Amino acid sequence: MQRPAPERPANREGRAALVRMSRRTVLRGTVGMAAAGSLARPYIANAQAKTAVCWIGQGFVQQEDVAMKAVCDDYMKASGNTLDYSIMPFMALNQKIISALTSGDVPDLFFHDAPENFLPQYAWDDSLVDVTDVVAPYESQLSETAKLCSTFYNRATKKRSYYLCPIKQGATPFHIWGDLVEKAGLKMSDIPKDWDGVWNYLKQTQAPLRAKGMRKIYACGLQITTVGPNDGNNLFRHFLIANGGEAIVTPDGKLHTDDPKIREAAIKSVEFMTNLYKEGVVPPEALSWNDADDNNGYHEKLFVMDFDGTLSTELAMIKDKQAFYHDMQVLAPANKNDGTPMKTMLNAGGGMIPKGAKNLEVAKDFMKYFMQPKVMNENLKAGLGRWAPAIPQIVKDDPWWFSTEMPCLKPYITEIALNPTVPLYNAFSPAWGQCDAEQLWGQAHADVIKSNMKPAEAIDKAFKRCNEIFAKITI
């Protein structure tokens, strides 16, 4: 029996529409669209050849974003190329970059202030374009740390090369509430030059301030944290340098935990920090702080001093004239504990080009433009000096950088451009990033504070794990 034909719509117009939209019509339309697409494609491709897609990290203050947009706009005017740029927050940018490099659907340029968490790993994995040709014209002018922070080992080519076009660098200064120091009956000018001396002097502020009714105030915003991700590791590295252990990782990517001098420096560092904690001059919660907690606490004057990266701590309060221009003081670490000049650890930020970028030439051209000293200088000045130029001569030639208009700027720039510096160890081996991510140093502090382990035992435990991680990533 023949199956009855399905009912058609009774509506005459509806039926007519269905009849007109026959299979043949659909097929004809599809073929037409495909043909139009094929014919139009070369023009679309040509248009894209002059357009680079850029992902840019958002600044901490609005001025940084305005400065970044100005660089992009100026480049577009000068070159005739187009930058299709997006500015996004730090964490979102990190996640987008990692997702893009994992999926292979990449833009033409990443511009990141602090790419050290992912850059060594992706250079190691051969996922980034070698930008030596972009950096070469300016290489002789770059600071040594900027060079080291921009060159990474690639396990496919088996050599180090430039994978970052460095534009900016940041350091870690002491942030001190000068008014609280004075209120405690001490003087900023009396702060000792040596590393431990700074902490020992400022910890004396706590008792007098509490006696004056500040019940919950602490002296030191010491990020002895086991949570991270970054501040606790950064603090430990500076203690290590101050105690003579800066060569724990060398530029060849080798770990030197077997060097007794380095072991001794690490033990001294853990001992000093855990003693401060046990003395009660550090907020107990510091053991569980995240990277924003010390900033929030410092801004609320819940402790007298903090040791944290860049000038974002001060710039966040730029609208509070009294705090920004008078009360908040910035101090560059001066000497190690042996009296020799302290070496500050610097990072580098700038542009990276992922492999698979469709408009490589425009991306490279933009970075060549951006690396010009004049362009670099104007951009970073407009960003209120939160980052210093990767070319140190710039700050020596332009008096703005050492002006006292912003009190926080001069000591910070002195730390970056005039004092001795070392690069982040991440530049030497991606294994260091894994040690940091596991919070090995914070764990060592917790072992001493909470499990009553001796500092030497805690360091031996951390070093053992460090060696296991480095053994898997050999250069």
Next chain:
Amino acid sequence: MSVTQQALAVGRGLAATRSRRHVLFGGLHGADYVWAIAFALPYAAIFLAFVIYPIAFGIWMGSDPALYDQLFSDPRYLTAVVNTLLYVGIGVNVKMFLAFMLSGFFIRKRWWIKALMVIFILPWATPALPAYMSIHWFLNGQWGMLNNILYALFAIDGPTYLNEHWSGLAANISAYIWKTLPFWTVILLAGRMAVPQELYEAAAVDGATGLRRFAHVTLPLMANLYLVCTLLDMVFALGDFNATYFVSGGGPAMSTEVLATLGIRYAFTIALPRLGVAAVMSALPLLIPLVILLMRKLRMSEGQL
């Protein structure tokens, strides 16, 4: 073979062809069949692009056995597994029990209970990130609101909640319960409202009131919904990283880390996304039975809600 038999054989052949055709084409003919395909294609494409492809990509990313060697050698991994089991086991069950009890409270028809419901729903309506960050600061041992209240009322300094493993884990679980309790309460409330009033009236006629009415009418009718909700929430809780990440941050000393936060750390702190996927994939032995059980429950057609 007789003519009749031959005719019947041809008929059977035709019927078999039609049957196969019915299975293949769903009884559609010609242009109708093409239109059906045309309408189904976008859905199939979306399903492929947004369900099948991500799952297959995830499985591919976590397919290298070397990743699991690396994962199992990380001292944080075992801690994260134990914490995940505690987080899911305690967090989900305590919450569902509370939600069930509260749904019994909120079904009452007094005006102030309706008003209270509006306030009760607020944690669910609040965006997760600021809510969890507020809890992190609320629990701060030195300057947090909780300890300030304790000091104001009793002149005592409260503990540093996030510095201890157990109180840190309890904080994460409590925050998760607080955030999602209203949602499940509303779901179970809707379930209670769907119970026919006639059943309660009949039970009342038979003398069943109070606890007996609850045990013999409400509980049996709600059991299936309760179980499905519990299974669903277990699947959600296994993948939840917000509460741990923003309340305790995995601290102290990574002791409250769960698999979801460990995976996020691998992926986005040290740019090892494949290891991050492997960390999450290692929860599959727990996740797959849950999903199978959930599917079986959803297919049941018993006289329950």
